[in-house]
Amino acid sequence: MAKVYEVDPLICPRCRSEMKLIAVITNPAEVAKILRHLIKIGRAPPGLINGQLLRPATARSASPGTPITPAGDPGGPALTHSPRRRPADRKSIYLSFDLPIIRPCRERTAANLARLRVLLEGPDSPHRVLRREGGWTALIESPRLLSEEELALGLLR
Amino acid sequence: MEREAFFAVGLILQPEELEGGALAYREYFAGLQT
Numbered sequence: 351m352a353k354v355y356e357v358d359p360l361i362c363p364r365c366r367s368e369m370k371l372i373a374v375i376t377n378p379a380e381v382a383k384i385l386r387h388l389i390k391i392g393r394a395p396p397g398l399i400n401g402q403l404l405r406p407a408t409a410r411s412a413s414p415g416t417p418i419t420p421a422g423d424p425g426g427p428a429l430t431h432s433p434r435r436r437p438a439d440r441k442s443i444y445l446s447f448d449l450p451i452i453r454p455c456r457e458r459t460a461a462n463l464a465r466l467r468v469l470l471e472g473p474d475s476p477h478r479v480l481r482r483e484g485g486w487t488a489l490i491e492s493p494r495l496l497s498e499e500e501l502a503l504g505l506l507r
Numbered sequence: 508m509e510r511e512a513f514f515a516v517g518l519i520l521q522p523e524e525l526e527g528g529a530l531a532y533r534e535y536f537a538g539l540q541t
Contacts, residue, residue, distance in 0.1 A: 459518035462525045466516060469529040476536060480513075487515050490532070494512040495539045501512060505535060 459485055466490075 360369050375381055388394050463479070466488055470477040480489040496504065514532065516525065 455519060458522070462518045462520065462522060465522065465526060466518075466529055469526065470533060475533075476540070477533070482518065486518055488518055490514045490516060492512045492514060492536060493540075495536070496512075498512075501514075504539075505514075505532070 456485075463488055 360371070361367070362369050375384070385395070463482060467479050470490060471479055476493045478491045480491055482488045495501075516528070518525070520528070
């Protein structure tokens, strides 16, 4: 986390001491409930755009783009459904949250892929950067000059 | 030439790490070919 996002999630942003993990919440409805509360008390995490949380996939009744008022708080901050993506499963629910961290990640992976192609491809290069799968990883195809074990050990050295 | 060695690179690496790794990879293979 610290290497990729340049933030250590286990260091307290206030006192800089180490924090302990006490629970992992994976239920989207629970996550939304906690975030609603934090928005309501003015302690929204920095990932929310204008203090708004995109509606998770569990509430499927509203049409795309319809603001949703938090339950029990008619005057509270609106939750907005993302019209561009309907998460099909729990994994994609988190990608549907339009967090500011997503754009820099996309920009970095795109720039890294372009740079990788410049460095490793060319008319005389023995390497080829294959089509990326899922956007996070690029696969390089190279001549097989060594066994897998010899290659791995050689690269580590 | 047989082309079936594959190497995966994480694209979320810091740009300087990716560049350094790619250059090292290229030089390593260049050394093997000579």
